[in-house]
Amino acid sequence: MTNHDGAAAVRPLTLAWVSRHLEAGERVVGTESLPGGITAEMRRLTIATRDGATRDLVLRSFVNPFYAEHAEDWLHRETGALTLLTGTGVSAPGLVAVDPTAAQCEYPSLLMTHLAGRTVLDDEGVETRVPLLARQLVAIHALRPAERPREYVTLTTADTVVVPKGADAAAWAAAIDVIRKPAPPYEGRFLHRDFQPGNVLFDVAPPSPADARITGVVDWAATSWGPADLDVAHCATNLALLHGPAWGLRFTEAYEEAGGVLAAAAGERLYWLVRDGLACSEEVRSVSRPWREAGRTELTTRVVEERLDAYVTALMDALG
Template sequence: MDNTDQVLEQGPSSRALSWALRQAGPDSRLVQAVRLKGGISSVVYRLEIAVDHQAENRLWVMRIIQDEAWIKEEPHLPLHEKAALLAACEAGMSAPVWIASDPEGRECGYPAVLMSCLPGTVILERQASSAWLQALAEAIAKLHGAPARKMEWHYFTYVSLDGLEVPAWTEEPAAWRCILDTVKGPRPEYTPCLIHRDYHPANVLWTEGAISSIVDWINACEGPAGIDTGHCRLNLAQLYGVQAADDFLDAYLAAPGASLLAANPYWDMLCLVEMLPGPPGVYKGWEELGVQGLTPELIRRRLDEYAVRLAAKHKEYE
């Protein structure tokens, strides 16, 4: 690694840009590099590249992974994202097309991935409408129902379940105790499918009122469909409240391709405990995308409400 981190906020390093331009060909030149908002574990840029004798400029996205802890934990991230993008495209999803990878950062200073740039913008509504939630649900159900190539990456939890305790900040300790007891118990059976693994509204692009693509596939793997719905529900509960999360799940279960096994609250609980130990805060990416009015106290209250809802649903589901 070099001192690339000193210039990442201003733009990609000259090394990284030279590598990207080599992928475009000897007659290419950079028009502009714009940092995209929302990411926290990697820096993502949209590159506009002009190539001589071509009428239209190329629009590419470069991800530079500068999180040392993440790299240490998952040393093959660029190869993982390549496999994920290939699998997503083969499954018929509107996802970026893989162009090149620098797995060890020998070219760019940090591990990097180059991919196509898709049209659209992130839309985080002030209040979650039924149509917006239904579109989010149908998009991920399509992925779960699609045939996809086998991947060598499989779902695993990001936290050690055995060491988790009821959080000190909660005002609903009984609900959290139920959740922790449940996730530490037997895992329900499931049918593995291709999952995005980080599916939430900030990773969905919209064009003319419809979802045009899903981005940020670096965590995609084979696993339970309920992890995708659970992670999205966790984000919706924090952004809009528990009712939005429940409406999303109802829309998902009614969508073509949906896995009915995602209805088991176990998967929602498994996603929720990845918030621990806390205390809760406001996701920086939401603020960068223009969301206003969220506070740590509001997030805490909504997470407690969600925990109570999941504990009650667990009793109904048994």
């Protein structure tokens, strides 16, 4: 077996488990680490088929002890989501096998089909990708599963927010006051719950970013039932940190232009947008690291903190 990346070696028990879920005569001949994973290790596996061709699968393994504690729940939810998405208009990986309790693998693991395309985090072409992201999210929210996933969960509170050094103190104090209030009423929707550029694959034909198209959406482990505003807010925050605050504000407009429906009252919209922005304040280091590894080396923790401050301030100016 060829490792394109030495760190990508599949552990023996997991490799045996994967092999049991291949077609007769198939075998794993190569592995490659995939970038961007925060909670789990991601690997692309090259499978040699009986006819001499190859195909790819993706293996997700929860190795970090902190995340492994939650892996059983996450993998059950992702398994349900991938099953639900089969045959819908939303392109997602196909489920091959899952071992949520590490009964057969070294770590809790999920094996799924590989989707064509790649994540695109560059500033170039963002004006084309934002409407595509919005239309894709509207399609996700239009799904009506026979069995709803669990209700959304938010962990950030007014007391856990981490105000960046040098931030606009008045704007942050006002934003924190917003999430002290009860959550607004909402009409439930099927949520991805981590919809953002790092979990969307694009086919971008150089040299024309304007010809980009979405080939799939990955990482369905946090699938939930809740307000569309929450998914929109999460993508908006990520766009603001990746490309500048204006793109976070632009995404909410693009979502509505694509036919999505958000809370009618400005104060209700502000609640969800601010809640996600403040939640990111606790995770700036973990959020920005994969972006730097993907080539956005200028997005240091400090730069991302400054963009988050500017974004929260812009939200309070626009809707507060």
